[in-house]
Amino acid sequence: MITNDNIIALATPSGAGAIAVIRISGKDAIALANPFFTSIRGKDLNKQKSHTIHLGHITENDKVLDEVLLSIFKGPHSYTGEDVVEISCHGSPYIQQQIIQLFLRNGCRMANAGEFTLRAFLNGKMDLSQAEAVADLIASDNEASHQIAIQQMRGGFSNEIKKLRDQLLNFASLMELELDFAEEDVEFADRTQFKKLLTKIQRILKRLIDSFAVGNVIKNGIPIAIVGEPNVGKSTLLNALLNEERAIVSDIAGTTRDTIEDEMVIGGIGFRFIDTAGIRDTKDVVENIGIKKTYEKIEQAQVVVLLVDAWQMATHEDKLKTSIKELEKIRTKYPQKPLLVIANKVDRLDKEQIKDLQSQISGLHLLSAKTGQGVETLKSRLLDFVNTGALRNSETIVTNTRHYSSLLKALEEIEKVQFGMEEDTPSDLLAIDVREALYHLGEITGQVTNDELLGNIFANFCIGK
Structure with missing residues (x-):
């Protein structure tokens, strides 16, 4: 090099x-x-x-x-x-x-x-983590990802990892010293203090690992799948959210044969909306391929928006039953996935019809994609799905997959050391696991690195930076 x-x-x-x-x-x-x-x-x-x-x-x-x-x-x-x-x-x-x-x-x-x-x-x-933050800062396209990249580039994440590593390194040195005096059977490392340190490190590593769930979606955008039967207004809703004619809209059922994706920023957070093909029983081969892709996109989505036709449900009992059936089907198939049910075309209903629908489906969000009624409220509800508490409190949030992997490996080694301490494992064996934990923490900041790793990281940068 x-x-x-x-x-x-x-x-x-x-x-x-x-x-x-x-x-x-x-x-x-x-x-x-x-x-x-x-x-x-x-x-x-x-x-x-x-x-x-x-x-x-x-x-x-x-x-x-x-x-x-x-x-x-x-x-x-x-x-x-x-x-x-x-x-x-x-x-x-x-x-x-x-x-x-x-x-x-x-x-x-x-x-x-x-x-x-x-x-x-x-x-x-x-x-190294600060250097990676430079690329994240250049790529940031919303307030949240910019805030995280700035904090990391200024050394917030690095300082946290460095403190943990320095404390662990101090005990590791004392344990290594004990090995030189094995015949005298002396202990330089206070085991009680070491257990407290391990518990502290475990807690911090778990917090950083858990933050990746938020950090990853903030960095890459939160995927929202808009699903429902054909012609309920999915494409109209996408256009209303984006404030542009992004998707083709017509009265012909099955117009959207493939998924359409676009991004927007709400409250400083990036959202990636996926307009999917309408879910229905059909013999059309091409439309069936689109419906299959719809379920694939639901798998990938962070949040699912199920759009139903308020007018059809209010005037046709069979449509209400079909919509409730589809709702239960998605809830059963994806029990861990946040689901937001939206009744579109409410501009065509009177107050009594709206009240009746709300009694049939709990948590129903009322909206008219055509007139824009309820669109801003929907944006606020989507923000509720994002845990921005850590961001508001300026806590360290992990967004990098490489850092996440190293943190998982470091936590695994720390837990091995904790188990070894409980089982009175000899110091020489404990020292091996401690060294491994130090290695994985050092990988994050670049205290432990190699040419191949550096090549992989910096190959993703732009020329001139």
């Missing part, structure tokens, strides 16, 4: 824009930029202070490529920990490429995906 050469990349999105930022990092970054930068005040970049900005021109053989602002950041006080130069040029793709190619011919190579952040990690500017 080469980390001492000079790398360059476009740090802003490719394409035309008002300005573009080109980033260079490496031990010779400032020296490489100096010959091609003509300051309007005749400054020598090699003699300038760190964290300064200079106006001038990028030139090659007396040919002016662009007027730019050039920023200098000297290591170790830079993003990567190395000397960094950032060139703010005009956002023409032609200008961007001309400047990048100039430096590629003169001592730089193109940066790999995430290589600037990788160097920041290798140079001790951030730990």
Whole structure:
């Protein structure tokens, strides 16, 4: 893994824009930029202070490529920990490429995906979980995911793991010391205090593991499956929620043959709505494939919205029975899945009909997708399915699958140590499990790592970051 050469990349999105930022990092970054930068005040970049900005021109053989602002950041006080130069040029793709190619011919190579952040990690500017939070921050598209990424990038999660690891490492060292004096039969590690520490670590690890259920859906969006019979208004509801004509709407039953997905943000939380094919008995081969996909989407959904036709139920008793039957079928098949029953087209009912329906189906949400009545209330009810308590209290929330896996493994080892303590297991065997727990905690922050792991993580970054 080469980390001492000079790398360059476009740090802003490719394409035309008002300005573009080109980033260079490496031990010779400032020296490489100096010959091609003509300051309007005749400054020598090699003699300038760190964290300064200079106006001038990028030139090659007396040919002016662009007027730019050039920023200098000297290591170790830079993003990567190395000397960094950032060139703010005009956002023409032609200008961007001309400047990048100039430096590629003169001592730089193109940066790999995430290589600037990788160097920041290798140079001790951030730990591995903070580096991963950089990618999460760039990808955040709602308030909740942004808040979690910011907290993690600032070291909230890292500090919690580091404290646990340091405390466990202290006892592990004392236990290792006992092994050197095995013949004297002495104990350096206070077993009572060690048991208390293990209980504390177990409690914290379980809390972090449990937070992943919330963190994962916040990061990836909460999938909501909208299901029901054909022509009850599922596509109209999706359009009303998204405030756009996303799905085809018609009076013909079975219009939606496939699932339609779209996302929106409600109260800072991302929701992914899935409009599914109508559930009914049909001989249409294509429609049957869509219905099969509907059940697959229910399996994947975090919350199921069952939409029923209020008008049909109020005026046709058989429709009311069919809807109740479908409701019980979904509840029986997916007992652990939150289910919200919505009666659509209530704008066509009078007060007595509405009251009668509510007495037949408990917890019924009244809505008219056509007029928008009840849509805002529905959004509030959907938020109730998300446990945002930890988010509001600024608690650490785990969103990364790799971290979740390492926490599970660390908890397993801690529980082995606890069991060993109860069974008076010899210190040398306890020490093995303690070391394993330390290993898995170290994997999270990068105190334990390897090139393959780093390659997998940073390959998912964008170029220039």
